[in-house]
Amino acid sequence: MKLNYNDKKAHAPQQYGKRSERVLAKQNRARLAKMLELPSSYAVLQAPSGRTTQKQYLIDCFRLMDLLVSEMCFVSRKVGVSTKNGFLLRTWNYVSEKLNLPLWRVKQCLTWCYKKGWLTSDQPRELYTDEKGNVAYKGLASIKRITLKYFQxxxxxxxxKTACKAAREAINKLANKLNTKVKILLTPITMLQRFARKAANLMLSNTDDINSKLDRLEASIFTT
Structure with a gap:
């Protein structure tokens, strides 16, 4: 069975861009399609009770993983795209729109993927002062990451591993082309903005100090 994004019955839009044609993305799509042909033959798709996951539900979960891998940075495994201003994270609303699935259905599929250990999603928080002068937290864009367990x-x-090696070379070339650092390209824009606000508040003027703090910031959000 093919993961057909043009099938109206599957509630799917047209293919979502050239990134889905990268070698690993195509390999992932082909492997998922093969697994769909006979799900009961794959132990990883079995529920604890021994039953195979309902077919349409499995199709939607696989379409989700197809999209996330296609939108994934092969270096960091974060879901999004590197830009000169930082790493642009994909939102769940973006995923819902691309798959043409309601958000509640996307969340259902996410629950299954989380239980499989295929995906993590961490939402950083930031302190801010509201209009009344109260200190509160606000959530930043969640950092979604495909786990190594998924590929295993x-x-x-x-x-x-082959795709990751090639992607590291590509990200270094992109950093040189944009005259910036790799860590900037791989750090979420929202986190860079948060760091910039903190730096401004602390009146940091030492470049080495800023770079050091940025290194620790990226390390703190790099989880498997």
């Missing part, structure tokens, strides 16, 4: 479970771990 579907048998693409070696293919991922």
């Amino acid at each position: 479970d579907i048998g693409l771990h070696d293919e991922f």
